[in-house]
Amino acid sequence: MTHPDERETPWQVDFGGKAEKQVNKLPSDIRDLLFYLKYRIEHAGPEQREWRNYSKIVNAKDVHHCHLNNNRPRYVAVWKVVDWEKQIIEFRFVGTHGSVNYSRFK
Numbered sequence: 001m002t003h004p005d006e007r008e009t010p011w012q013v014d015f016g017g018k019a020e021k022q023v024n025k026l027p028s029d030i031r032d033l034l035f036y037l038k039y040r041i042e043h044a045g046p047e048q049r050e051w052r053n054y055s056k057i058v059n060a061k062d063v064h065h066c067h068l069n070n071n072r073p074r075y076v077a078v079w080k081v082v083d084w085e086k087q088i089i090e091f092r093f094v095g096t097h098g099s100v101n102y103s104r105f106k
Contacts, residue, residue: 010042011087019091030075033068046081063105076100
């Protein structure tokens, strides 16, 4: 039985070049949370309201973010819907809250 928010056809979720390099630098517990988020996005789409501090990024088209943890350092993930029709999403940033520049995701 599937979760009510899950879709029959999962979204394709990839890591962009920078995000792919960042994943390997994450602590293992944060990496585990990221891959769970990836799973949830694949099966429920880009809106992940149950995640900490989830929101769409203001002044950026189809870009979302959330916090992966509560402690310090705080880690965030940023993803973008690349193609709604083909259901493709790409993680654009994964790292510490202090190192993310939200204005570059326009």
